[in-house]
Amino acid sequence: MKLIVLAPEDDNHTAPIKWAMEKAGQKVVCWAGLSWSEEGQSSLLMNGDDTLVLGGHSVDAGDVIWIRRPEPPVPNPKVSESDKKFAALEYRSFYHSIAYFLETLPVWCINRYSAARVMIQKAVQMRLASKCGLKTPATLMSNHPATVREFFARQNSRNICKGFTPHVWQKEGKMSVAITETFELGADQLPNDEVLTYAPAIYQERVPKEFDIRMVLMGNHIYSYALKNKKQALDWRQDAGLGHVTAELVPTPPDVEKGVLEFARQSGLCFGSLDFGVDAEGKWWFLEINEQGQFLWIDQFNRDARLLEKFCAFVTSPQGSTLPLEARQDLFPSLEEYEELLKREQVPPTARGRTDDPFLSMEA
Amino acid sequence: MDNDNRVLTRMGARELTEQEVETVTGAFKTRRTLTPCFVDSKQQLLNGDQAIGECGP
Numbered sequence: 001m002k003l004i005v006l007a008p009e010d011d012n013h014t015a016p017i018k019w020a021m022e023k024a025g026q027k028v029v030c031w032a033g034l035s036w037s038e039e040g041q042s043s044l045l046m047n048g049d050d051t052l053v054l055g056g057h058s059v060d061a062g063d064v065i066w067i068r069r070p071e072p073p074v075p076n077p078k079v080s081e082s083d084k085k086f087a088a089l090e091y092r093s094f095y096h097s098i099a100y101f102l103e104t105l106p107v108w109c110i111n112r113y114s115a116a117r118v119m120i121q122k123a124v125q126m127r128l129a130s131k132c133g134l135k136t137p138a139t140l141m142s143n144h145p146a147t148v149r150e151f152f153a154r155q156n157s158r159n160i161c162k163g164f165t166p167h168v169w170q171k172e173g174k175m176s177v178a179i180t181e182t183f184e185l186g187a188d189q190l191p192n193d194e195v196l197t198y199a200p201a202i203y204q205e206r207v208p209k210e211f212d213i214r215m216v217l218m219g220n221h222i223y224s225y226a227l228k229n230k231k232q233a234l235d236w237r238q239d240a241g242l243g244h245v246t247a248e249l250v251p252t253p254p255d256v257e258k259g260v261l262e263f264a265r266q267s268g269l270c271f272g273s274l275d276f277g278v279d280a281e282g283k284w285w286f287l288e289i290n291e292q293g294q295f296l297w298i299d300q301f302n303r304d305a306r307l308l309e310k311f312c313a314f315v316t317s318p319q320g321s322t323l324p325l326e327a328r329q330d331l332f333p334s335l336e337e338y339e340e341l342l343k344r345e346q347v348p349p350t351a352r353g354r355t356d357d358p359f360l361s362m363e364a
Numbered sequence: 365m366d367n368d369n370r371v372l373t374r375m376g377a378r379e380l381t382e383q384e385v386e387t388v389t390g391a392f393k394t395r396r397t398l399t400p401c402f403v404d405s406k407q408q409l410l411n412g413d414q415a416i417g418e419c420g421p
Contacts, residue, residue: 163373166412175382183376191372199371237412238378273413290413 002027003315004057007068012350013296014068016338019347020312024332031055033070034095040074042098052101061106064315067099067113068292108319115268116291122164122202125289128267134259134286137207143200145193151203152187158206160234161185163199168360182235207285209277212236214247215260216295216307217272218314220322222260224252225298225305226278240297247301256284263289271314299335308335 003021007014009030018028031054034040039055052059059065073091075084099113111119118124123141130136140151141164152159162182169178184206190196212227225247229239239245252260256276264270273293276284298305309329316331317323341347 161372161376167373167377169374169377175385176380177385178374178377178379180373181376181378185372185376191375195369195372198369199373201372235378238380238384242384293413 001062001064001316002029002057002060003064003066004028004054004059005030005066005068006033006054006070007066008032008071010348010350011069013294015348015350016296016308016335017311019338019341020308020332020334021316024312026312026316029057031057031070033073034091034098035071035074036076037074042094044098044101050105052098052105054098059102059105059107063107065102065107065109066315067102067109067111067116070095110271110315111269111291119267119269119272119289119291122288126286129259129263129286129289132259132262132266133255134263135283136286137205139205140203141200142203143197145196148196148203149187149190152185152190158208159185160204160206162202162204162235164202169363170360172362172364179238181238184234206234207277207287208279209285210280211278213250213274213276213278213284214298215252215274215276216298217260217264217269217274217289218310218325219270219317219320220261221310221314221325222252222257223305223307223310224250224276225302226250240301245301247298247305249302249305253282253284259286270319296335300339303334303336306334308332308338 003018003026005014005018005028007030009015009018009032014030018030021028031042032040034042041055043051043053045051073088073095075087075091079087102109103112103114119128123139126136126139138151138154140147142148142151160182161184163180165180167180171177185203213224214227215222215224226249227236227240227245227247229236229245231239231244233239233244236245260274264272269289269291272289272291273295274289275287277287278284295307295311299307306329309332310325312332313325313328317325317328338347342349
């Protein structure tokens, strides 16, 4: 068995996990995604004995494919201007063929591409979560001004607004940025109708939360961490970056655990990061799941979490195993050890820059 | 910021000062850069819970 990671080697989660797996004697290869360059080339042969090769690495029975964060397909820039659109579409179609074809092979995909594509849709998540018995806030996704106003006119309602995707606006020539964040919005703060059509948004009943939960799902295993910040900010993400948040392991209520495992079963996801808000009565409200969400940062905030080791134990266990990951986590080194090597520049740096980030806009 | 024709989500965005951006920039130096919203303006990178590929067509 080998682990094939669909992500650049310097992705900030791929690099430490590859290092930890290799330290434990496991074979790991990375494929950054489909591109014209030699390391990005792929072949899918169906001729009786079907084979798939990703950047020179054959996909073999028993392999584990972690579809972490492949880069979008990159066509050869030298292609004729007249053929650029066609080539781009062909690259995209071929990538989809590869990603879906993986599901038909005797390999374990974390996660299956078809499940991931459906479950990144926040509307689908909310509906399935509710169906699985998880508590969800009233939610409207809309660009229809009258419906938005009607939603905000619900009696005694407090609401928030958030985007479907994150985004950063950077001022020209400056380092300061503005970043999308969940924010409270009152009916009297709604802008004029035209603004509501500039971009659709998610409007949601404000969960009266006392604190947040970041939950990590690894197969049949669930780890929940209470995130508390002194500022009690509505959105803890930037506060986490600024170090104002603590992450403490907490037990998952049995009904929530049951709901999450049912959600995983029905969605087909075996891995993901989930967010909940916990109210004063101790009720857990499902907010969202990111099937390839960040999780190693919890190890940075709470050294006892050992999610890096648990993830390595997870991907080297048989698919669907119910044995505790803790039983095998000691086979792998820790993130702290990796960070020490990184500080001493004994492992390559992570997170190279992108010149074309679709999540970033410049503004005057 | 001229709010006349900006999207609502931009109006509710959190402004991070240069100092705050520096705090969450710099790979593992601050030990917090794996967080679900890691802005690296030096590298023009937003690294978070959602991947770029997830949001593409």
